[in-house]
Amino acid sequence: MSPDVPRILFADQLGPHFVEDQRVIIPEVLGPFRRRRYHRQKAHLILSALRHRAAEMGSTAELRRGETYHEVLSGVDASIVNPTSWGLRALVQDLEAGAAVEVLPSRGFVASEEEFGKWAGTQSTRLLMENFYRHQRRETGILMAPGMNGEPEPEGGRFNFDHDNREAPPKGQETLGVAAPWYPTEDEIDQEVREYLDALEDSGDVSFLGADGPRLFPATRAEALDALEHFVTTRLATFGPHEDAAMQGDWAMSHSLLSPALNLGLLDPREVLERVEASYHQGAVDLASAEGFIRQVMGWRDWVWHLYWHLGADFVDSNYLGHREELPTWWSELDSTDIRSRCVGHVLDEVRTRGWTHHINRLMVLGSFALQRGFNPRALNDWFVDAFVDGTPWVMPANVIGMSQYADGGVVATKPYTSGGAYLNTMTNYCGSCAFKPTVRVGEKACPMSAGYWNFLHTQADALRGNHRMSKPLGGLTRLSDLEHVLEQESSRSEY
Numbered sequence: 001m002s003p004d005v006p007r008i009l010f011a012d013q014l015g016p017h018f019v020e021d022q023r024v025i026i027p028e029v030l031g032p033f034r035r036r037r038y039h040r041q042k043a044h045l046i047l048s049a050l051r052h053r054a055a056e057m058g059s060t061a062e063l064r065r066g067e068t069y070h071e072v073l074s075g076v077d078a079s080i081v082n083p084t085s086w087g088l089r090a091l092v093q094d095l096e097a098g099a100a101v102e103v104l105p106s107r108g109f110v111a112s113e114e115e116f117g118k119w120a121g122t123q124s125t126r127l128l129m130e131n132f133y134r135h136q137r138r139e140t141g142i143l144m145a146p147g148m149n150g151e152p153e154p155e156g157g158r159f160n161f162d163h164d165n166r167e168a169p170p171k172g173q174e175t176l177g178v179a180a181p182w183y184p185t186e187d188e189i190d191q192e193v194r195e196y197l198d199a200l201e202d203s204g205d206v207s208f209l210g211a212d213g214p215r216l217f218p219a220t221r222a223e224a225l226d227a228l229e230h231f232v233t234t235r236l237a238t239f240g241p242h243e244d245a246a247m248q249g250d251w252a253m254s255h256s257l258l259s260p261a262l263n264l265g266l267l268d269p270r271e272v273l274e275r276v277e278a279s280y281h282q283g284a285v286d287l288a289s290a291e292g293f294i295r296q297v298m299g300w301r302d303w304v305w306h307l308y309w310h311l312g313a314d315f316v317d318s319n320y321l322g323h324r325e326e327l328p329t330w331w332s333e334l335d336s337t338d339i340r341s342r343c344v345g346h347v348l349d350e351v352r353t354r355g356w357t358h359h360i361n362r363l364m365v366l367g368s369f370a371l372q373r374g375f376n377p378r379a380l381n382d383w384f385v386d387a388f389v390d391g392t393p394w395v396m397p398a399n400v401i402g403m404s405q406y407a408d409g410g411v412v413a414t415k416p417y418t419s420g421g422a423y424l425n426t427m428t429n430y431c432g433s434c435a436f437k438p439t440v441r442v443g444e445k446a447c448p449m450s451a452g453y454w455n456f457l458h459t460q461a462d463a464l465r466g467n468h469r470m471s472k473p474l475g476g477l478t479r480l481s482d483l484e485h486v487l488e489q490e491s492s493r494s495e496y
């Protein structure tokens with residue numbers, strides 16, 4: 001296709017690796033904001049990033065505003081990097097029917113879809129993230145060293161340092177004590193976006209979730225590179241040990257906060273991996289932290305992306321456990337006012353104030369609570385997409401439907417990720433200031449996570465019995481002297 005043909009850039013294709021030397025069309029459409037209830041800070045981040053990209057490209061960019069993608073893109077001869085959702089790929093097919101549209105292979109991930117397909121075809125047993133990750137390490141050569149027989153071997157002799165990365169929060173501290181995360185400085189484009197979103201809300205046309213607040217995540221390539229550099233030089237060294245811990249006084253812990261920038265396409269995951277690897281080779285960070293982080297990006301992120309396509313468009317509607325509870329209003333509205341359970345209330349409030357909370361809070365607090373309470377998995381999936389600044393359709397099915405809700409019956413995860421309060425009491429500092437006690441299952445102080453855990457196991461025992469990883473927890477049920485009381489209490493519980 002001639003270089004005069006413009007490239008259409010969607011809102012998650014905003015970095016330099018999505019465009020060659022050519023004109024671009026950047027659609028900014030209002031329809032999705034009307035159809036869904038996005039977190040206000042998510043809407044802000046997306047619009048800010050789109051408008052910054054258009055401003056930075058000057059006369060080579062055309063920002064096209066309208067109600068729908070069809071309205072602003074139909075009939076346009078253009079090239080498109082294959083977009084990231086089933087919905088947008090259907091749109092591209094429609095566009096192809098009415099114009100000369102060249103669709104290029106997707107970008108923004110380490111392995112191409114073709115490479116993943118080839119790898120999946122070589123697997124004789126179930127697809128496992130760990131095997132895919134090792135394959136990726138071999139393919140990219142990242143954290144690989146020359147071995148004795150000339151074959152590359154994993155740096156340090158092992159592919160996985162997970163075992164070194166499971167420390168509880170340090171005692172007697174309110175925070176991890178690491179450097180504060182990188183923060184952007186808002187500019188006039190942010191001001192314009194804020195006024196625009198205020199006007200939309202005032203008109204009653206659109207309603208957002210959560211609180212507005214200063215933008216916390218990169219909206220431009222330059223900001224994303226600054227944020228990456230800041231993370232690598234100040235926080236990566238402590239990433240590993242406390243990766244699985246959570247502290248009330250420390251919303252960011254040692255996490256990178258790079259998921260929004262990666263998912264907007266402002267950073268290419270390969271450059272992130274190379275920067276982290278370089279930091280390890282320079283001796284600035286140890287192997288456990290570098291490997292732990294590299295596994296998140298090259299392993300998990302790529303894994304959930306490829307599973308999104310591999311498992312098909314219907315996967316998101318899986319409901320193996322038959323969970324049908326509607327999300328309670330306090331949950332969907334991010335209103336923790338009446339929630340006395342410290343972990344749930346605190347984490348929900350983090351989502352309200354920032355549209356972001358870290359992995360353990362997503363998985364072992366929000367996801368675990370939702371699973372125990374039988375929330376409808378599809379509704380939960382969509383809520384996560386809307387309520388999180390880094391939420392995208394491709395990232396949720398494997399994480400929410402698979403890993404956190406076990407709604408696929410064990411395709412993505414080998415067992416349900418849920419626990420009683422004892423686990424949270426070890427890996428977080430939430431329980432100390434909670435109205436409930438993790439060791440108490442019945443009565444006024446009964447921890448919703450502990451009682452909810454046993455209630456869940458009992459209710460779903462038949463569905464879980466065939467899973468050998470569940471035999472120990474299910475065996476625990478028979479030893480609970482107060483099980484009847486727990487079940488009776490949880491069957492009518494409405495306060496948490």
Ligand SMILES: Cc1cc2nc3c(=O)[nH]c(=O)nc-3n(C[C@H](O)[C@H](O)[C@H](O)COP(=O)(O)OP(=O)(O)OC[C@H]3O[C@@H](n4cnc5c(N)ncnc54)[C@H](O)[C@@H]3O)c2cc1C
Nearest residue numbers: 255256257258259296297300301358359362363390391399
């Ligand atoms: C229920 C649930 C919901 C989630 N929702 C999202 C989401 O909306 N968007 C999102 O990008 N990630 C999501 N994740 C994965 C993970 O929690 C976030 O990527 C991470 O918390 C983002 O913060 P960070 O950038 O500081 O991550 P770090 O802890 O610094 O990790 C580095 C990077 O690794 C990648 N990563 C790590 N784990 C995963 C994973 N399981 N799936 C995909 N990428 C991963 C991310 O790009 C992340 O930026 C979800 C996980 C669960 C269990």
